[in-house]
Amino acid sequence: MNSLLLYALAGVGLFTLGLYALIVHAHLLRKILAINVMGSGVFLVLVALGGRTPGGAPDPVPHAMVITGIVVAVSATALALALLLRVQAKTGRTRFPEQGNIILKEY
């Protein structure tokens, strides 16, 4: 296994870590952090798999897609944070309600 596969597996690991944190945490800000980590994992997989070219120079198309993805992720994060503040202003809390929910964490 060469280093590219190592990074691709790291991307898979980051994606799974982020997915677990997204499901388990009740605080909305932590969910936003988890989505960002998942996005970084996906970008790692894309670019690592794009480096498998025979010549040694990596494939530039996944690079362009990941740059686009980073910018879209930051704008989605900004919108999500504005929504979080709005939800807190309206309802007074920043986490999902916990009655009847047996999977969400306490913090």
Add this chain to the structure above:
Amino acid sequence: MNIADRRWLSLAFRWLLRLLLLLLAGGLAYAVLSLPDQAVGLTNRVAANLETSGVSNPVTAVLLNFRGYDTLLEMAVLLVALLGVWSLGIAVVPCRVDPEPVLSMLVGGLVPMMILMAGYLLWVGADAPGGAFQAGSVLAASGILLLLSCKRLPVRLPVWPLRLVLILGLATFVTVGAALLPVNGFFLQYPPGLAGALILFIEAAATLSIGVTLAALFLGGRPGPDA
């Protein structure tokens, strides 16, 4: 159900979730490992058409020429996200009236250099790593530094210059694309002689637009009555 039952059930569900996600990770890892060791992808096609694209950095060529439509739509995504943030509340500038001396000195020294670096990244993006997004993000960072240190212009500006710069990138992109329609019959198809100049022109407008949009996203709301 009482507290003990809930706690046991919560623990059981948590471990079931971990097992399922472990299976998911295993499946994804197997999918990744079973891909062939070498895959050409689109490298050869990009390299073959690189001379006619007007730039020599393949990533910039892909972003601004070969997949230029994706970049145009991405600028639209930035604008829509800003509209969403603007529709949710009024901006509050997060600065103190008496900034700390470290921040003031940093802003005085760093912001001019960051603006210069943004211009350099924009210019060098044609041949070396760089480009509109990198330059625009450095510009946005310098804008955020200015916001954080309460530096305001002494005159009260109307709102329309801000809105003009925000739509400048997308508008330039669409205008250039539409103007190229009668030339070759396709939207956003650069003639090979003009491609380099057109890419730089679009990138310059996009840099300004991306910088101002990202800084406005940081503010988190639409300009209020005292903007």
Add this chain to the structure above:
Amino acid sequence: METMTVLQWVLDGTLVLALLWLAWRALSTPDLFTAIVLFIAFGLMMALAWVRLQAPDIALAEAAIGAGLTGALLLAALARSNDLADSINDDHTVDTERE
């Protein structure tokens, strides 16, 4: 593919382990401010990973946007959220209009 030297393997392995460990710690610390700071560090490590993957354009974009701008956005949102929580506790009202 050229042969990997031991040094390159150590560098890549350490970087990957640091990425995974930073992500796990950022997602699981109880304090939100610590979590955001760890996330910024994670973003900067990702910039190093992009350099190792021969993607310098992505490294520039990730360091500026992914680590810097996202970190600034998150910290500003955390500060505003804490201010909102304090003002809600003071007012004892639930419906606080921001307009």
